[in-house]
Amino acid sequence: MKKILIFLSLFSAKAALAQLNLAAAGMPFLQQQSSLNPSFIPTHRFVIGGDVEAGAYNSFRGLKVVNSKIYAGHSADPSVLYTRLNCNLLNAGLRIGKKSYLTFSESVRQLNFGSLSSDGLGMLLHGNAPYIGQTVNANPNIQSLFYNELSLGFAQKIGKLQLGVRGKMWNGVGAISTGADQKLSVLTEKDAYQLTLNSDYSIYAAPSVDVDGLLNGGFALSGLKPDSKGWGVDLGARFEFNDKFSVSASMIDLGSIQWVGRKNTSKGTVRYEGFDATKAFTDRGDLTFGVNLDTLVDQLKFRSTDGVGFTTTLPQTFLVSGTYRFGDKLTATCLYSGTSYQKTSMNTIMINGQYQALGFLNLGLSYSLRDATSLLGANLTLGSRTVQAFVMTDNLPGFFRPVRTSILNVRMGLNLRFGRMNK
Amino acid sequence: MKRNILLLLLVALLALQGCKIQEDLNDLKDAYGPELALPLFHSKFTMPDIVGSRNASTLIIAPDGNMNLFYKSNFTERKASDILKIFGNSIIPLNFQDSVTYSRALYSQEMVIQKIDYKKGTTLGMGVQLLTPNITDPINLKIWIPTLVKAGKPFELSYTGAIPTSSFLPLTVGVDLFGYRLTPFPANSDSIQLRYRAYTTKGVPVKISVLGAVANPAFDYVEGFMSKRDIQIDNGQVDVSIYNQIVKGDLKFSDPKISVLVENSYGYPMRTKVNLVKAISKRGDTIALVASNLINDGFDFPYPTLNEVGVTKKMRFDFTNANSNIKELLNAGPNTILYSIDAVANPLGLKANGFMTDSTTLRIGLEVNIPLLGSASNFQGSDTIRNINLKDLENVESAEFKFVSDNELPVGIMLEGIFLDGNGQVLDKLTDLPFKLVESAKVNITGDVIESTHNETFIPVSADKFSRIKEAKQLILAGSFSTYDQGKREVRILSTQQVNLRCGLKIIPKI
Numbered sequence: 040m041k042k043i044l045i046f047l048s049l050f051s052a053k054a055a056l057a058q059l060n061l062a063a064a065g066m067p068f069l070q071q072q073s074s075l076n077p078s079f080i081p082t083h084r085f086v087i088g089g090d091v092e093a094g095a096y097n098s099f100r101g102l103k104v105v106n107s108k109i110y111a112g113h114s115a116d117p118s119v120l121y122t123r124l125n126c127n128l129l130n131a132g133l134r135i136g137k138k139s140y141l142t143f144s145e146s147v148r149q150l151n152f153g154s155l156s157s158d159g160l161g162m163l164l165h166g167n168a169p170y171i172g173q174t175v176n177a178n179p180n181i182q183s184l185f186y187n188e189l190s191l192g193f194a195q196k197i198g199k200l201q202l203g204v205r206g207k208m209w210n211g212v213g214a215i216s217t218g219a220d221q222k223l224s225v226l227t228e229k230d231a232y233q234l235t236l237n238s239d240y241s242i243y244a245a246p247s248v249d250v251d252g253l254l255n256g257g258f259a260l261s262g263l264k265p266d267s268k269g270w271g272v273d274l275g276a277r278f279e280f281n282d283k284f285s286v287s288a289s290m291i292d293l294g295s296i297q298w299v300g301r302k303n304t305s306k307g308t309v310r311y312e313g314f315d316a317t318k319a320f321t322d323r324g325d326l327t328f329g330v331n332l333d334t335l336v337d338q339l340k341f342r343s344t345d346g347v348g349f350t351t352t353l354p355q356t357f358l359v360s361g362t363y364r365f366g367d368k369l370t371a372t373c374l375y376s377g378t379s380y381q382k383t384s385m386n387t388i389m390i391n392g393q394y395q396a397l398g399f400l401n402l403g404l405s406y407s408l409r410d411a412t413s414l415l416g417a418n419l420t421l422g423s424r425t426v427q428a429f430v431m432t433d434n435l436p437g438f439f440r441p442v443r444t445s446i447l448n449v450r451m452g453l454n455l456r457f458g459r460m461n462k
Numbered sequence: 463m464k465r466n467i468l469l470l471l472l473v474a475l476l477a478l479q480g481c482k483i484q485e486d487l488n489d490l491k492d493a494y495g496p497e498l499a500l501p502l503f504h505s506k507f508t509m510p511d512i513v514g515s516r517n518a519s520t521l522i523i524a525p526d527g528n529m530n531l532f533y534k535s536n537f538t539e540r541k542a543s544d545i546l547k548i549f550g551n552s553i554i555p556l557n558f559q560d561s562v563t564y565s566r567a568l569y570s571q572e573m574v575i576q577k578i579d580y581k582k583g584t585t586l587g588m589g590v591q592l593l594t595p596n597i598t599d600p601i602n603l604k605i606w607i608p609t610l611v612k613a614g615k616p617f618e619l620s621y622t623g624a625i626p627t628s629s630f631l632p633l634t635v636g637v638d639l640f641g642y643r644l645t646p647f648p649a650n651s652d653s654i655q656l657r658y659r660a661y662t663t664k665g666v667p668v669k670i671s672v673l674g675a676v677a678n679p680a681f682d683y684v685e686g687f688m689s690k691r692d693i694q695i696d697n698g699q700v701d702v703s704i705y706n707q708i709v710k711g712d713l714k715f716s717d718p719k720i721s722v723l724v725e726n727s728y729g730y731p732m733r734t735k736v737n738l739v740k741a742i743s744k745r746g747d748t749i750a751l752v753a754s755n756l757i758n759d760g761f762d763f764p765y766p767t768l769n770e771v772g773v774t775k776k777m778r779f780d781f782t783n784a785n786s787n788i789k790e791l792l793n794a795g796p797n798t799i800l801y802s803i804d805a806v807a808n809p810l811g812l813k814a815n816g817f818m819t820d821s822t823t824l825r826i827g828l829e830v831n832i833p834l835l836g837s838a839s840n841f842q843g844s845d846t847i848r849n850i851n852l853k854d855l856e857n858v859e860s861a862e863f864k865f866v867s868d869n870e871l872p873v874g875i876m877l878e879g880i881f882l883d884g885n886g887q888v889l890d891k892l893t894d895l896p897f898k899l900v901e902s903a904k905v906n907i908t909g910d911v912i913e914s915t916h917n918e919t920f921i922p923v924s925a926d927k928f929s930r931i932k933e934a935k936q937l938i939l940a941g942s943f944s945t946y947d948q949g950k951r952e953v954r955i956l957s958t959q960q961v962n963l964r965c966g967l968k969i970i971p972k973i
Binding site: 163164165166167168169171227230231232233234311312313314315316317 | 495496497498499500501502503504505506507511864866963964965966967968
């Protein structure tokens with residue numbers, strides 16, 4: 040129960056979907072900026088580090104809280120839940136000469152995405168009783184990916200322009216994927232609450248798991264191996280107008296992963312009207328009162344086909360930012376980010392300020408507007424010349440009221456830097 | 463010191479944070495309140511579905527949909543071979559010495575036999591002794607019975623040889639008389655003629671003594687005159703199970719009928735002798751059938767003629783509203799109808815021949831015919847549904863049942879549900895008072911349905927009630943049935959009229 044509540048706690052009102060932790064875009068002293076723009080070139084000859092990034096975001100349309108009760112309204116846009124976990128095991132870079140930078144990284148990533156129509160979400164929260172007489176098009180879209188990423192990047196400075204590219208090889212370990220255009224609707228009839236399920240729905244799973252297996256917990260993580268392959272690319276550019284002002288732009292995670300697994304398909308209409316009590320009334324048979332919800336899932340009659348190929352994309356992000364240095368200690372960055380995934384789009388405008396408070400301490404604050412939500416982020420970097428430890432979040436108050444927030448993200452890690460270079 | 467204060471502050475902050483998270487979770491728990499609406503059951507049934515499955519009877523459906531309930535008794539019967547002992551003894555002697563003799567071999571107390579076909583196992587044995595002395599030559603002997611005939615030939619024994627004078631010489635131990643027909647001689651008497659011719663081979667007549675007997679005389683077919691006699695038949699009963707579930711209330715049928723069914727293969731005029739027909743209700747009340755002179759005088763029923771040997775004649779005699787108090791008898795709600803009906807053979811004592819065979823029998827049964835046309839007013843019946851399981855409702859906070867019915871039957875139902883535990887103790891009722899489950903369809907002045915009805919009843923069930931009934935193992939459904947307009951008008955129930963009953967459930971689960 041608590042798990043459900045915590046899961047649902049992410050579904051509070053006034054939520055907005057967010058994506059990667061964006062504060063790193065305003066932290067040019069951090070190797071991790073490279074993950075947002077492959078044209079990044081650090082100040083040190085060799086950098087090696089690792090970090091963990093986790094985030095949970097939701098955008099639930101039409102939800103309102105009235106007198107401490109959550110009510111689902113109606114919205115044409117679906118509601119979305121998105122979680123992401125990136126374990127960047129190794130993030131290394133080597134400057135080649137003054138103008139080139141070669142990077143290598145390895146990470147393990149896990150991504151979960153779910154979208155539900157606002158009525159579908161309403162039905163999840165309030166049950167189907169408030170929707171008696173209506174057809175609820177739930178159309179759930181589920182994406183769950185577990186993959187390993189190896190990347191090789193190169194950045195080159197050409198005059199005031201820096202260009203970067205990073206090639207990514209994705210090794211898919213496990214995936215559950217539904218299509219974005221698929222339909223699943225429920226009608227609760229006014230008569231005696233008979234349920235009509237209309238489906239044109241497929242769930243792909245690799246490794247091969249059928250619907251019952253998915254409902255009973257998906258696949259176990261042990262025993263999985265990266266069987267599937269995918270390729271992607273990041274592109275980035277940065278232009279320095281002068282020592283103080285620069286602009287950057289990048290596109291992240293362009294590409295897809297090809298899987299081979301099981302396709303579970305349900306197509307058709309089923310009507311469930313409870314059990315037939317005629318024998319109980321006529322022949323004095325046994326009578327069991329109860330509802331077997333598993334029966335309803337069985338009614339959908341998923342058929343499985345093995346060896347089916349399917350493709351999953353990743354959230355593709357476009358960033359553009361401008362950074363201004365106010366002296367040696369203060370830097371401000373203004374950033375726009377747009378992410379699209381599974382026919383949803385997420386837009387952010389952020390203003391970030393970094394202050395070198397002490398030689399070893401850099402503090403940052405950010406203010407962002409994500410769709411209709413404003414967030415206050417913060418970051419802290421402790422570092423000597425060689426060691427850097429950092430932690431950042433785009434929503435600091437969220438950590439104090441995690442149940443009520445719709446966005447939580449954090450990124451923390453450690454870098455080692457060697458051979459500071461002059462610009 | 464500073465460090466300790468900082469640590470204390472940190473602990474306080476964490477504690478506060480923990481409280482806020484818990485508070486937020488509690489708020490969320492309060493805010494999360496699903497209500498589910500689910501179909502529970504559906505059922506479509508017609509009167510044949512209910513009546514046919516619950517009654518040991520036959521439901522006859524006419525092409526126009528009208529229905530009749532039939533309750534039949536087992537036939538009680540009497541075989542002729544059980545009640546008529548044609549021959550008093552198992553041995554009929556045929557002893558004679560004169561060459562022409564008459565014997566009363568066809569004498570019977572039961573009837574005057576004109577013909578008899580013997581059954582297999584009836585045998586005739588004979589032996590002879592020479593009475594004329596000093597005969598040394600062989601004897602040519604022929605003994606015959608002129609009216610004991612098989613395939614057109616009279617029974618005959620022939621012998622040539624010595625016949626002793628001191629003892630009997632057996633000519634035959636036992637000839638099976640199956641296939642032989644014996645008729646009296648002279649006609650219309652109980653006697654038969656026995657003859658012999660005995661001569662020596664030289665042509666000298668001799669006198670002999672014949673010692674014979676018919677053993678185990680039994681008839682395959684017997685024809686003759688039987689005087690008036692009573693034939694007693696065992697009592698019988700009919701169970702009218704439609705009234706089994708009745709607790710109280712009125713259930714009236716417009717045009718019931720009790721039929722006496724007779725199957726007769728006696729070749730004699732027959733008349734019933736109705737000793738009694740009475741109905742016994744569940745409460746123990748009795749009411750007898752009254753049918754003017756039909757009970758006292760009886761009624762004749764058909765019999766096969768001499769040309770119809772082997773034929774069974776059947777008859778049905780109906781006691782209806784027109785000739786009896788059958789309506790009053792059946793509307794008293796009987797579980798059982800007892801009857802004692804005997805027969806009288808040749809009631810008028812006619813001097814005419816009839817017949818019987820060894821399989822002749824008289825069978826009498828009773829049939830109750832109830833057309834489903836009538837009225838009911840608070841006719842209460844109950845039924846117990848055992849082995850109910852409410853475990854799935856354990857996690858229910860509260861609920862509301864919605865019963866929906868579309869009814870083509872001109873019968874309305876008020877229902878009460880009583881939940882019992884495994885020991886039969888009452889846990890709770892579904893509702894305090896009976897609720898309307900089904901509303902009667904509308905009928906016209908002739909009792910025919912003209913419009914079906916739609917009914918919806920909502921029944922809320924609180925958490926307290928759920929906590930009491932979730933352990934229930936049995937459910938008593940007590941229904942009160944009334945036809946249209948509370949039974950003030952007679953209605954006709956057709957086989958095609960259907961009740962479509964659905965039940966939905968809204969539940970608020972426990973979080």
